[in-house]
Amino acid sequence: MLDRLDHALRTRPERPAVLTAGRTGGPKVRATRGELAELSDAFAAALHARGLRAGDTVGVAVRPGPRALAVLLALWRLGLRGAVLDPGAGPDVLRARLALARPALVLADAAAQAVAGWARPLARRAGLALPDLAGLGPVATVGPRLPGCAPALELGAPRVGVPVRGASAADGDADAVIVFTSGTTSTPRAVVHTRASLAAGMASVSSLFDAGPEVPVLGGTFFVLVPALTRGAPVALPARDPRVLSRQLNRLRPQHTYLTPPQLRDALDAGARFHGRVWTGSAPAGAGLLERVRGAGAAQAWGVYALTELFPAAAVEAREKSAFEGPGDLVGTPLPGVTAEVDADGQLLLAGAAARHRYLGEEPDAWVRTGDRARLDGGGRIVLEGRAKDMVLRRAENIYPGLYEPALHVPGVELAVLVGVPAGDGDERLVAVVQPRRGAAEAALRAALAEPVRRMGSACPDALLFARIPLSGRSRKPDRAAASALAARRLGASGPDSTEVNAR
Missing domain, CATH: 3.40.50.12780 (ANL, N-terminal domain)
Structure with missing residues (x-):
């Protein structure tokens, strides 16, 4: 491409x-x-x-x-x-x-x-x-x-x-790009894409966007820039200020828009109106957020499941995501050319032409170990059940937050995570940290969350906090470690029996 x-x-x-x-x-x-x-x-x-x-x-x-x-x-x-x-x-x-x-x-x-x-x-x-x-x-x-x-x-x-x-x-086997993803200063880790895998990923995005010539596409990533320009469409880089971004959307009326979930939330709060198809990824995007985008004028609102190791892997439209009633987070059917399996530990494995070749300094591996717990439903759709490393151990029970977090996204909730807070002797308290949408009343939210929390059964959180959830990285994903530290400070300041934080 x-x-x-x-x-x-x-x-x-x-x-x-x-x-x-x-x-x-x-x-x-x-x-x-x-x-x-x-x-x-x-x-x-x-x-x-x-x-x-x-x-x-x-x-x-x-x-x-x-x-x-x-x-x-x-x-x-x-x-x-x-x-x-x-x-x-x-x-x-x-x-x-x-x-x-x-x-x-x-x-x-x-x-x-x-x-x-x-x-x-x-x-x-x-x-x-x-x-x-x-x-x-x-x-x-x-x-x-x-x-x-x-x-x-x-x-x-x-x-x-x-x-x-x-x-x-x-030579499709030749290295094209190195993207650093994780690791410490002593052992950094980097994804290596070949010319073939990079081209395959861009071709897959191109098939999703299906941009026509002349009409603008709004987005700032290479995976948006390259396919759009190749098809003859100009690309508009999103404004950083949400108010300017809102005006930009109204002026341009882009045929396709790609923004991260935090960018979407900020734009919606600034009164943005959308046009054509809107895509979001790089961080969790619940059905509520996608429906808000549709309600603000988008013909379709899509959540894209992607990793640095394989972009994109799956996609789901707002209406399909909203209709899903099972536990976990539906992220869609694997895109053409992507193979999905779940290993014995419940971890999602992915493979395909767009998958990274290897990690720098390591041997090639056809399978990408996502670190996400998941299941494949009867239609082959991917349903995430949380990150394996995000597991909370409470009273000798393994709790995977991603299995329950979607239930916390009731009307008025902008973002919600479940985190573990050390409780001594290796045990943890499970805390729901909920970020209210601007203007939402906390008393009404607490009442709306009572039934979803009760239905969590043995995974019912020990405490419920209303706070702004810390984000990290360029993609502005929820920073679970920082959210856990925030919860620990709030619990320590208010006491475990505080009406403000007690979820039960």
Whole structure:
């Protein structure tokens, strides 16, 4: 698909490719299709001039947008392997990840570096900072260079001799991208996708989105940008401010919209109206949230189940999810080409052409062990029952929060999780942390939750807290460890018999 995108950008180069929102939400053209193609050519020539060749690794710490997309196209063209670096991960984690990937060069924009001078306070406020990279390879700045940044990547290199495609372009087994997912500073873990698995994942997304030409698609991930641009649709990067995002949606009327659940909630609270199909993923999206999106004008609202190791794996539309009455969280039927099984321990295993090849430094494995407990219903649909590692042990009973959390999403509840709080002697208290929707009365919510809580049987929580649930990571998933710590503080402050926290 990246080959097709490279060709498509050179067709009607005057058409807008990437849009951003002005203060009023109106579209501003960040780059035309021709400008993207030209920038990609310039990056490819510069990297080739530095002696980088197919198979070399390039670290990439560039914010989503035209430059990041042009870098991706240049890496693909030269057959280079990109290591995606998250500047928000912190210097120690980044240093460990760089030591594992050993890039020949790191490409970073000024905001990701911010290593000296007046830019440092700006970076701290944005949570961005690269570590001292001494001994881990050279760094080059892409985009505007600020004081203290590394030397700029020279884009004036001669383009004679730059391959049209990298030597490994036809080799689907060649590595394409490294994405770090978990692990500690001592043992970081990274997913490795080959050219074939990356292409398969993008093709799968393209079949879901089915975007037509000219009408905008709103979303900020590569898996949205690439298929949409390949089909001739301009892509609008979502505004960060929910009020501006709301106006952006109203102005653009995108045919497809991809936002994370927290972005959807914030947009809905800001009065957003949706159009066409809306997709969400990267964090749990309950039936209530999807129905709110439909109620705000979307023709369809879809939840996408995806992992870094396999994107996407399954999808479910709001009406099907709302009609599901069994325990657990229905995430849909595996997409074409995806095989799902459940092992003896109840863990969901996935395989398919879009699955990662291996973890960096480990042997290849055809099966992705998701870490999610699940079952397959009679129609082969995937029903999640919680994370294996999220298990709470209470009075010698294993409790899997994901099996019961959907029941807590009654009207007026925005987000809810079940977490364990240490109770001594290895036992835990089970606490329901509930985030009310703006304007919802806690007394009414407590009454509405009484019956769902009672129906949890032996998994009935020991306490019910109303609080804003901490989120973490770029995808803004619920941070269960932080929620558990919050519950422990609240329980300690109020006492276990407090009317505020007692669920029974």
